[in-house]
Amino acid sequence: MTSALRSALGSRLLILDGAMGTMLQAADLSLDDFDGLEGCNEILNVTRPDVISEIHDRYLAAGADLIETNTFGANLSALGEYNIAERAVELAGAATRLARRAADAASTPDRPRFVVGSVGPGTKLPTLGHIAFAAIRDVYQQTIEAMIDEGADAVQIETCQDLLQAKAAVIGAHRAAAARGVDLPVMVDITVETTGTMLLGSETGAALTVLEPLGIDAIGMNCATGPAEMAEHLRTLSGAARVPVTCMPNAGLPVITGEGARYPLGPEDLTEALTDYAQRFGLSVVGGCCGTTPEHIAMVSAALAGRPVAPRHPVHVDAVASLYSEVPLSQDTAYLAIGERTNANGSKAFREAMLAENWDECIDIAKTQTRDGAHLLDLCVDYVGRDGTADMATLAARMSTAVTLPVVLDSTEPQVLRTGLEHLAGRCIINSVNFEDGDGPESRYQRVMPLVREHGAGVVALTIDEEGQARTREWKVRVASRLIDDLVGRWGMEVGDILVDCLTFPIATGQQETRRDGVETIEAIRELKSRYPGVRTTLGVSNISFGLNPAARIVLNSVFLHEAVEAGLDSAIVHAAKILPIDRIPEEQRDVALDLVWDRRGTDAPAPRGVEGYDPLTRFLELFEGVTAASMKAEREAELAAMPLLERLKQRIIDGNAKGLIEDLDEALTIKGALDIVNEDLLAGMQVVGELFGSGRMQLPFVLQSAEVMKTAVAHLEPHMEKTDAGGKGTLVLATVKGDVHDIGKNLVDIIVSNNGYSVVNLGIKQPVQAIIRAAEEHHADAIGMSGLLVKSTMVMRDNLLELNREGLARNYPVMLGGAALTRSYVEHDLNDLFEGEVRYARDAFEGLRLMDSVMAVKHGVPGSSLPEIRARRVPARPRAGSVGGAEAATSGGSGKSGGADPAQPDVRSDVARPTPAG
Known part of the structure; x- marks a missing residue:
């Protein structure tokens, strides 16, 4: 049967x-x-x-x-x-x-x-x-x-x-x-x-x-x-x-x-x-x-009864999950950051809290990593003299409900891993599996893999075999291939659930045999991604800088991570708060770190460093002699203080630096209006953030830092913005779409539009389409705005438009869409073709305002009024930097990605001057 x-x-x-x-x-x-x-x-x-x-x-x-x-x-x-x-x-x-x-x-x-x-x-x-x-x-x-x-x-x-x-x-x-x-x-x-x-x-x-x-x-x-x-x-x-x-x-x-x-x-x-x-x-x-x-x-x-099952076309996303939500293993806008501070062997603060059984402090450390931009948390309780099973039971049970991020379970003991899996409601990753003691019946590999299979977990697969930790590119790739083939062929895993750790080692020891360890790791990642496009890679990044002082470690870790990501690295075990965007590192520090990573010595290094006898390690140590993380920060603050006021405001947005922001804004208000500061200075900073983000030189956590500073600035300026038409010119329902938690830009749209006389119903994040529809009907909305930062949000918006069609409401509500992954062409051609009403792209908060003005002018029958004309689709000419443009990040950079059915293809944009808002 x-x-x-x-x-x-x-x-x-x-x-x-x-x-x-x-x-x-x-x-x-x-x-x-x-x-x-x-x-x-x-x-x-x-x-x-x-x-x-x-x-x-x-x-x-x-x-x-x-x-x-x-x-x-x-x-x-x-x-x-x-x-x-x-x-x-x-x-x-x-x-x-x-x-x-x-x-x-x-x-x-x-x-x-x-x-x-x-x-x-x-x-x-x-x-x-x-x-x-x-x-x-x-x-x-x-x-x-x-x-x-x-x-x-x-x-x-x-x-x-x-x-x-x-x-x-x-x-x-x-x-x-x-x-x-x-x-x-x-x-x-x-x-x-x-x-x-x-x-x-x-x-x-x-x-x-x-x-x-x-x-x-x-x-x-x-x-x-x-x-x-x-x-x-x-x-x-x-x-x-x-x-x-x-x-x-x-x-x-x-x-x-x-x-x-x-x-x-x-x-x-x-x-x-x-x-x-x-x-x-x-x-x-x-x-x-x-x-x-x-x-x-x-x-x-x-x-x-008996009807054929209607066809579906599911789109699978490799992901892990906490009790609360899923996290894709491929991030739209960044590497997958695995927080390392809940590892008793890598974090002194976490270890001391665990040894003291100060469980609340352990959870606070986990939550801090969430705020710092980690996507997953690496949980390791292994410590000599401790009952790892008991510690894991306590911490995993607490983290399951207290932390919103999925967990990577990190232990050498199968029973400790089992305990973690039996206390965490989400889908975990097991760190790690390897062939250190072979793959015979009594090997750790054979004891761990049944747990992985039974609990449907992902794995971090280390390039370690019976000979030891792989050091060369060829050795790393050979071990990785053996692991992948066995995990898929014998254990039934999907390639996309395997994260291969090609391992890296300290390159600043001064020993000749360690000088090329960074190069070998990067090249192994590159070759592995070429051989197995579906497999993912990860690294414990901080190993590369072991032995250096903290300030030097931050720079070397950040530069090495950037180079590894360029080679195809998908995820990294890092302290996210101690990684810098590549453009925020002083030029000489960055260039010498690159020489160190790539082992460019003597005339192998680019000019002007490429001279006889040049050693990047020696120069790197000189650059950081007596330098601390605090002194680096103080130097940056001094540079900011020396800038002209309005240029300093722009730079604060780029750096995500709110220290002194309020004082600078108050001073700026003595020379120009609040809306002009937002429009001309703050958004100019967000435009640079968008360009850095799209080109890969700034990762998502830093974009969100900048957006938070922008939010703080606009909130401070809002009371100084003259409100027009206090009686209300119309109503806009705003929402971040289902599955997306990013709302800084949407909230900026709220502020700008509401300060220009409109009523805004801001529903918040992760809103299903039925909630958006209910709000529009209840508040008699004149338009709907939907926002989101992630690529998957573009598909949610598409489905939401189709649902408005199905409900017969498409012609009732003009829709404006904004977000980093959207482009004007995708919205105004692909989505407009399927939507029975009017849909337009809102590149930033001010274009959202202009669209509302147009919507209301049409509604009130103002002679000659219409929604902005849809631009002709343009032939792709050259790749452009992406951006955090659109309503989500309220920048003026645009996404620079394609129109067409795939919103991620390059597209030429023909931008016009930003409209000047009323008031």
Whole structure:
């Protein structure tokens, strides 16, 4: 039966049954029927099997292809509430026998019926420490083995509210299938609350990132809400899941009445919604949850049973996740920064806090790295004399809920890694796997890889083999190739989940044999990326500068990282706050550091340094003799102080330096107006930031530092901006789109537009399209503005425009779009072609203002008024630096990337003078 179910799951739309609990509540059951255990539905499998069988029969008669066993609460915590946890296996087996008997009776050669074991979440949340991961995993395994023994065709892990619980159930299911030697499809349904996340705050994308690599066969949603509230989340799953997508909504949001909860959606309403979703989101299984009955399923089955599954074209992104959100392993605008300060061997502050068991301080160090721009956190608790398993259990449990970033688990001990995996709800990376002690049965590699596979983790693969740490390019590439081939071929990993660490070593020791270590590492990265385009690379960057003073280390680390990224480095384990943009390093320091990295000595170095006897190491040490990080900062402050006032303001934006900013702004206000300062001086600084960003000379964390300084400056100037038309000229709804957290530029648009007499409804970050639509309708908006910094945000904006089309609202709301990855051509040609209304590109806050003026002029019928003419698409001529232009960063640099279906291709821009705002 299992092979038949797999075949059906991928080809035709299957109908799952409706609510078991709703039917039991409608039955005339006494406390005796429950054996005195009121509310324990699972006990009815042995006390009133006739009732359970009748419900199965009714759903099968209604047209269900799949019926679920009455085992939602047959788990450790739920049965533990009744003090009968030991009966979980018995009750699961009894329930599956009843369902199997009913399904077999209803099956025909043309239409087999399938039994799906229902696996509920229980009543305790492991992420919050209510219950141990291993305990619930093992009971899940036992109950699923019982289901298999009694004829279950698949299991459905449903109503998942805690990703750690869902992981335990999936792993338990796989272990059960392996123990019984069967192929068991595993389907998972998450539950998203009306807040837009799972109960513990997990976004839908995070759930997919965590669960799909575990080897599940379908993912979907059930419970909590009706179908209307599921649309956004189903869109996310449909667009990214490589496995079938399912949907089992409640019969609407429950309405509380004097007689209890009542579900408002009848069979017609549910069928209409599921018919729409089946086509729109390519659903493979539909059914009902709370409040649905055989009548609901009969109508859904009549409309949908047997239909071909609508095609989907999912776009997979290699990613890891925290409990809360996913982080792509390929960053749009920077290398993937792995914070190194939560490593007991690399951070004195973290080690001392851990040794003192000052756990709050450990978490504060982790949070600081988040603020400094890290994307992931490297967690290592290995320290001589400590119980690493206990330390990992404590810190991983705390970090799971207290830190929003995914974790790289770093340990030489498999048991410590296991402990981390069993306490972290997200998807982790294991640092590291290597062939140091070979790959035999007792090797660390063979002990770690089963953990990696079972938990669906990514890996950092070190170029170490039985001969030691690879030093030359050829050696590094040889070991990396061996690792990649084995990880993919034997362990079933995807290339994109492998981060190869080509290793680097100190190059400032003065020893001849270490001089080329930086070169060998960079060239190994370059060759590896050429051989395996999908593989990722990483480095512990600070090793390169070991032995130098702190000021010299900052410069050498920053220069080496820049060169490695140019060669194809994808990620780096760094202290992000101690990395400088390449353009912020004094010229001679930068050039000598480059000579040191590339081992350019004597006449091999460029002029004027390339002379006989020139040694970059000697010169580098001279440059930093007596120099400290503090003195470098003081020197930079002195340079700033010597600049003319308005030039200094511009430079503060470029440097992301807010020290002295307020005083400079107050002085500037004595010579020019607030809006002129923003328009002419501050935005000029952001334009330079955009050019540096687009050319790769400034990474995203520094762009955001600059944007924060810009935000502070504009907030200080805002009270000095003359507001026009206080009565309100029109209303703009602004939002950063779903999946994007960057809002500095959007907030600048808010300030500039609202100070020119418009009402602005600023919804904030990560806004789904339905929230944007609701706000536009509620506030009678005249236009909608959508913003985002990331490349993926361009696709979200596209989908949002299509949703406005579908809702018949496209002509009601002119839309302006802005963000770093957008271009005028992409917005005004590709997106305009598919949007039934008017959409325009807002390059910066002032163009947003001009667009609002045009929108309102057209709306009020001002003679000769119209929206700005769409420029003709231009033929790509030369690559241009990208930028943080558009409404998101409110710069005047533009993105410089293509129009065309791919917003990342180069495009020639024809810019015009910035309009002067009123007021």
